[in-house]
Amino acid sequence: MGKTHYHHGELRGALLDAAEELVREHGVVGWSLREASARVGVSSSAAYHHFASRDALVRALSGRVLARLGERMNSAAAQAAEPSADVRQGLVAAGRAYVRWALEDPAVARLAFGSGAHDPEATISPHPHDVLDAELDRLVEAGTLSAEARPGAEFVVWTAIHGLATLLADGLMILDSPEAADLQTERTLRAVLAGLTRETAPSQSWPAAHSAHTERRA
Amino acid sequence: MGKTHYHHGELRGALLDAAEELVREHGVVGWSLREASARVGVSSSAAYHHFASRDALVRALSGRVLARLGERMNSAAAQAAEPSADVRQGLVAAGRAYVRWALEDPAVARLAFGSGAHDPEATISPHPHDVLDAELDRLVEAGTLSAEARPGAEFVVWTAIHGLATLLADGLMILDSPEAADLQTERTLRAVLAGLTRETAPSQSWPAAHSAHTERRA
DNA sequence: AGCGCAATCTGAACACTGATTAGATTGGAG
DNA sequence: CTCCAATCTAATCAGTGTTCAGATTGCGCT
DSSP states (O other), rough: OOOOOOOOOHHHHHHHHHHHHHHHHHTTTTHHHHHHHHTTSSSSGGGGGGSSHHHHHHHHHHHHHHHHHHHHHHHHHHHHHTOOOOOOHHHHHHHHHHHHHHHSSSSHHHHHSTTTTOSSSOOOOHHHHHHHHHHHHHHEEEETTOTTTTTTTTHHHHHHHHHHHHHHHSSSEESHHHHHHHHHHHHHHHHHHHHHHHHHHHHHHOOEEEEHHHHOOO | OOOOOOOOOSSSHHHHHHHHHHHHHHHTTTTTTHHHHHHHTTTTTGGGGOOOOOHHHHHHHHHHHHHHHHHHHHHHHHHHHTSSSSSHHHHHHHHHHHHHHHHHHHHHHHHHSTTTTSSSSSOOOOOOOHHHHHHHHHHTTTTTSSSTTTTTTTHHHHHHHHHHHHHHHTTTTEEEHHHHHHHHHHHHHHHHHHHHHHHHOTOOOOOOOEEHHHHOOO
């Protein structure tokens, strides 16, 4: 609303906002850098002073939304952990946040999950994977998950939640309501948790998996 | 090799082949219709006599590769079912095929899983979802999976396999070798199967899920 | 205060894209 | 052998990502 300045001042953030809105409206590829620039009220070449390419803008946005997902999972888990008798509720709440997000904002979720989408430089914190990791530690502490089954369990749990989220975001699997998605998340997570302890023999070793974001830290 | 004909004769299939190769080389979006046409030795506008748009070509290709995945799962399951004592080996083999495919041909896998990628007209047969469905029926028959846990179990299993496949294809999760992927698939599937029976109380009802490809048939 | 510089933004340009159209070429049915 | 519908080409259009020379401005320095 203020008078139009030659210098925008917050162009980088404004471009990210515009791009996020465009992703929501037209998907990850259904818009142009010119469109985003115009929406912010700036020439298209101005964007190149803040992002090396259109792809760099998309990658930066991808990191931003993924970090937001991590925060949502964190607060959902914290809120559920307080009064509950069942220790698993924290993990289930984090999973629900993950899946709900994919269902309610599918285009943005596809962006965050998409290949090569993340900026190798950016540190995504808290990363969804780390949230699950922490919740699983609490389950072992409480005796709900066996210590033998703990190593690598995060990846099994992540796999389950991520599978449901992507199937829903990509429209390959259809549920009638958000509540149905919550129930499906619970069923899947409870099955995985129960099966992890049951199917892991003592001293059995499973392959070493890595998350791409921790890989980069090394 | 042969003399260049004005009429290509097999242009539709040749374009699909070229597009698949380009996806493998440059991802789903890193190539142009002109490039695919040139590779086949044809003008770019010729493609529009076989596909309404570039997107239609991509959708048709997506259906083709997804059906191929279904066939690979089917034959893997059939081969594993014969001599084995453990009935679960059929399902595990199908899952391995799914995950291996995503790991070995990630760009093509992303195409097949990608949103809106499938032609609503095309019937994908056998659909990966249906292969899992059939294998789960065999598990109930053999008494490995409880009948109470059977309804909707396909979606829990699909979720698990699909999650692992997409995490690997998108590079979010890293495993050191194809063998590690096989082991991870086994661990995940065994956990889910064990947990499904264990966590399903009699007469418990879970949400009704649908697969997009069966939805279309209705 | 004012000077100057580096950061920021503009406008024009380039090669390339998906898509459309009018017209050339051809195999095959009658 | 003729004609026609299917197939392919060449030319063209608006729109894209990206670059670059130059205009504009905030900010630190004296």
